[in-house]
Amino acid sequence: MWRPQPIAFLKPLRTAVAIVAPFLFSGSAHSAEESSAPPKIVFIMADDLGYAELGCYGQTKIRTPRIDHLAREGVRFTQFYSGSPVCAPARCVLLTGKHSGHAWIRSNGEVQPEGQRPIPDGEVTIAESLRERGYATACIGKWGLGFPGSEGDPVKQGFDLFFGYNCQREAHNFYPHHLWRDEEKVMLEGNDRGLTGKQYSHDLLEAEALEFIKTNREKPFFLYVPFTIPHVALQVPEDSLAEYKGKWDDPPYEGGRGYLPHPHPRAAYAAMVTRMDRSVGRILDRLKELDLDENTIVFFTSDNGPTHDAGGADSGFFESAKPFRGLKGSVYEGGLRAPLVVRWPRKIAAGRESDHVSAFQDVFPTLCNLAGAKSPEGLDGISFLPTLRGAKDQPEHEHLYWEFFGYGGQQAVRLGNWKGVRRGLHKGDLELQLYDLSRDIAESKKVAADHPYVAARIRAI
Numbered sequence: 001m002w003r004p005q006p007i008a009f010l011k012p013l014r015t016a017v018a019i020v021a022p023f024l025f026s027g028s029a030h031s032a033e034e035s036s037a038p039p040k041i042v043f044i045m046a047d048d049l050g051y052a053e054l055g056c057y058g059q060t061k062i063r064t065p066r067i068d069h070l071a072r073e074g075v076r077f078t079q080f081y082s083g084s085p086v087c088a089p090a091r092c093v094l095l096t097g098k099h100s101g102h103a104w105i106r107s108n109g110e111v112q113p114e115g116q117r118p119i120p121d122g123e124v125t126i127a128e129s130l131r132e133r134g135y136a137t138a139c140i141g142k143w144g145l146g147f148p149g150s151e152g153d154p155v156k157q158g159f160d161l162f163f164g165y166n167c168q169r170e171a172h173n174f175y176p177h178h179l180w181r182d183e184e185k186v187m188l189e190g191n192d193r194g195l196t197g198k199q200y201s202h203d204l205l206e207a208e209a210l211e212f213i214k215t216n217r218e219k220p221f222f223l224y225v226p227f228t229i230p231h232v233a234l235q236v237p238e239d240s241l242a243e244y245k246g247k248w249d250d251p252p253y254e255g256g257r258g259y260l261p262h263p264h265p266r267a268a269y270a271a272m273v274t275r276m277d278r279s280v281g282r283i284l285d286r287l288k289e290l291d292l293d294e295n296t297i298v299f300f301t302s303d304n305g306p307t308h309d310a311g312g313a314d315s316g317f318f319e320s321a322k323p324f325r326g327l328k329g330s331v332y333e334g335g336l337r338a339p340l341v342v343r344w345p346r347k348i349a350a351g352r353e354s355d356h357v358s359a360f361q362d363v364f365p366t367l368c369n370l371a372g373a374k375s376p377e378g379l380d381g382i383s384f385l386p387t388l389r390g391a392k393d394q395p396e397h398e399h400l401y402w403e404f405f406g407y408g409g410q411q412a413v414r415l416g417n418w419k420g421v422r423r424g425l426h427k428g429d430l431e432l433q434l435y436d437l438s439r440d441i442a443e444s445k446k447v448a449a450d451h452p453y454v455a456a457r458i459r460a461i
Contacts, residue, residue, distance in 0.1 A: 038133070038371050039344070040296040041222045042213075042287070043363070044280060045094075046273075047087070047142060047171075047231040048313075048328055050306030050320030051337045053273060061248075061318055062270045066281030067300055067341060074298075074343030075352040075388060081414075082304045083360035084404055085328055085335035087168055088116050088144045090303045090360060091226065095125045095145070095157070097364030097379035100402050105145060107406040114167045115147020119157065124376045126364050127158030127222060133373040136160055136216040140209045141226035144168040148183060155182050159224075163208045165201070171228045172258065172311075174201045174235040195260050200237055202229055202272075206279040210286050217290045220371070225283070226303070229276040232311025233260045234268040240275045241267055253312030265312035297344040297370060299363075304328050305335040325443045331402050331412035331421055332443050348388050356387045357414065359400050399461055413458045418451075419443065420458035432459055 051057055054064045056071035083093020084100050092098075092105035096119065100106050109117045119125075127137040138161040139154045146152015147166065154162040165171040166180045175197030178185050190198025209225050234253065244267035255261030262268050280300060287293045306320035307313045308327045315327055326332030340358075342348060361381035368375045369383040386394040400414040409425030417438040422430060434448035434455050448455040 037295055038135075038220045039347075040220055040287075040292060041130070041135075041299075041367055041370065042225065042283060042296060043223070043299045043367075044225045044227065044283070044301075045141075046276060046300075046302040047226065047228045048304065048307045049230055049273065049302035049339070050315060050318070050327075051302075051324065051334070051339055052322040053230075053306065053318060053320050054339055056341065057339050058322065059318070062273045063243075064273065064277040066277050066284065070280065070284065070298065070300060070343050071341045073345070073350045074341060074348050075354050077340035077342075077354050077356065077358065079355050079357045080301065080338055080340035081336045081357075081359040081400060082302070082338045084402065085304045085326075085330055085410075086404070086406060087142075087303055089404065091144055092119060094303075094360040094363055095119075095127070096123050097126070097361050097376070097381045099359070099361045099380040099400070100404060102378075102380060107404060108144075108168065110167075110169060111147045111150075114170060115150065116144045116152075116168060118146030118150040118152025121151040121156065123157075125158045126367055127154075127224070129158075129364070129368055129373050129376065130222045130371055131158050131160070133371050134220060135371065136212075136219055136221040137224075138162070138209075138212045138216075138221070139224045139226070140164055140205050140212065141224075142168060142171045142228050143226075144171075148180060148185075153183065161212060164205055164226075165228065171231065172233055173260070174228070174233065175199065176201055179204065195235060195262065196237075200235075202227065202275065202279070203237075206282060209279075209283055213283070213286050213292070214290065217292055222367070222371075227276055227279070230269060230272045230313070232307060232313050234262040234265050234272070234312045235260065236268050236271045236275060240271040243274065244268075244270045248317075255312075257310060259311035262312050266314055266317060269313055269318070294345045297342065297347070300339070300341045302338045305330070305337065323441055329407045331404060331410045331423070333419070333437075333441065336402065336412070342388055344388070349390055352390070354387050356384060356394060357397060357400070358382070358384045358387075359397075401461060413461050415454070415458055415461070418454050418458065420455070420461075434458065 055068040082090045084090040088108045092103045104119050137159045139159045141164045143166050173193045175191040178187050188199045250266045252263045253265040305328045306315040321334035324334035326334035365375045365381045365383040369385045402412045404410045411422040413420040419435045421433040435443040
């Protein structure tokens with residue numbers, strides 16, 4: 001049975017700067033500055049992949065052999081959280097190290113004709129901090145944090161190279177008319193945004209990532225790969241679809257709500273995840289081919305929980321959020337809990353599982369800690385490098401906080417093993433739903449009346 005480990009109920013709140021600094025030079029968590037070559041960093045993020053959609057997290061229908069092997073060679077986190085239950089704000093938390101009560105982008109929103117609201121120039125991103133440390137930086141995949149040419153454009157936020165979808169809405173099709181390379185629109189011949197086409201965007205992203213690794217093999221690099229799989233629409237080349245077609249009862253999806261139909265939706269979804277898994281494997285193979293394996297740390301996660309009833313995806317069939325309540329768009333565990341697998345040969349002990357409670361805002365200080373870079377002031381994150389290295393003195397969060405004004409307006413707090421949730425805020429509903437995750441991981445029994453002191457603490461937060 002899944003049981004979160006207890007956390008001290010009311011630890012003193014520490015700042016990220018105070019926490020990270022001692023580990024830069026401690027014997028228990030070596031800094032990159034202690035070696036002549038700082039590590040190369042590959043951070044891969046799936047799009048709407050559920051906590052339980054990987055074999056190493058209990059999935060039985062979808063094959064993910066390369067990510068499962070990645071977990072066997074590194075550490076698998078069981079209590080890692082996204083920064084938000086939807087795309088743009090989650091990515092903002094990840095890249096700026098500020099939780100969704102402080103982050104600039106707190107919900108999805110579009111800017112016509114293409115793109116989303118931009119993060120301002122004054123925000124410091126992971127890429128900017130690592131580039132100052134001498135890292136080559138690339139974002140290959142989906143951006144969603146500033147329309148082309150805006151101050152939020154990825155090439156204005158610290159990335160030497162951007163290739164992929166600037167706009168989240170454009171990323172709802174895997175055979176798009178165009179992608180972006182830096183600030184240039186790249187037209188894709190043979191694609192008409194139909195169910196099939198000539199150039200499958202995910203494969204183009206994979207190829208670009210492999211080329212970046214080859215081109216920058218002689219220097220430290222930060223490769224951020226926010227893949228668009230398995231976000232709908234359901235589209236996958238026939239060679240991948242064939243592995244799953246006919247495997248289950250699979251009623252056709254007729255389309256609607258802006259998404260394309262598919263004759264084999266369950267097979268298509270599973271095939272998309274397995275194709276992404278193949279891409280992760282090819283990235284790992286490229287690192288090994290170029291003798292970069294042992295000095296490259298690889299992260300794999302997802303931006304939020306699995307999709308609700310949209311585009312033909314069937315999260316119920318795949319038990320995508322098991323054992324949690326809620327899906328994408330919800331601040332219950334199913335919308336926020338994310339897989340995290342980290343591998344670094346000879347630096348991270350293989351085959352470990354960690355129940356350290358952490359979230360997207362912790363990635364920024366962790367990567368700075370790894371690279372020997374200075375974390376900016378004002379981050380909400382705490383480096384989890386001590387946990388990666390197996391140290392016993394990992395600082396903990398006093399609490400984690402989320403706010404999300406989409407889907408009716410929601411807030412959530414995790415305080416130790418307690419979880420407080422508010423939903424329906426736009427309607428004036430201020431009821432605090434309190435759950436004890438150590439006894440009720442499915443958030444099914446409200447216990448605020450039984451624990452008034454805990455409820456009061458979470459209301460104050």
